[in-house]
Amino acid sequence: xTDWLLVLAGGLVGAPLRYLLGxxxxxxxxxxxxxxxxxxxxxxxxxxxxxxxxxxxxELGTRLNLLLATGxxxxxxTWSTLSYELLTLTSAxxxxxxxxxxxxxxxxxxxxSFAGAAVANAVF
Numbered sequence: 001x002t003d004w005l006l007v008l009a010g011g012l013v014g015a016p017l018r019y020l021l022g023x024x025x026x027x028x029x030x031x032x033x034x035x036x037x038x039x040x041x042x043x044x045x046x047x048x049x050x051x052x053x054x055x056x057x058x059e060l061g062t063r064l065n066l067l068l069a070t071g072x073x074x075x076x077x078t079w080s081t082l083s084y085e086l087l088t089l090t091s092a093x094x095x096x097x098x099x100x101x102x103x104x105x106x107x108x109x110x111x112x113s114f115a116g117a118a119v120a121n122a123v124f
Contacts (some may be wrong), residue, residue, distance in 0.1 A: 003066050010071020014044075018076050032097060034085045037078060038105055044077035045109040049116025054124055 022036030029035055048069055055064035082105060089098035 006063060006066040007071040007074075010067045010073075011075035012071075014072040014075030018078060018081075022081075032089070032092075032094060033101060034081075037081050037085060038101070038108070041077045041082065041105055042108045042112055044073040046112040046116040047076075048073045049113035049118075050120045051116075052113075053117035053120035 018037075018040040021040050022034075025034075025036035025039065051064060051068045051073070055061040055068070082102075086098045086102060089095070089101065
């Protein structure tokens, strides 16, 4: 399978999952905080940390990175939606919420990346 098909296959799962997380969070939570995007970015960071640490074994590692890191996590996580939501919150004068969202997203993303790597180290 060529590299771009692996990326495509991962993206075909990651992009709709990101969309569904956003829709579900809005439906269930009824809050201005963008929980769907937060969950997508946090989950992608956790998976990416795991894959980055675990998928270091030659060709298999390269294929897993393309499928899971580049394809799935690349489509699941979204810097552009995070930026848009921050802009929307600040335009609505919800600066404190925007700042909290940004801080929580960055801290969770970095922390979960390290947590994913730690799990991979423990497993492998």
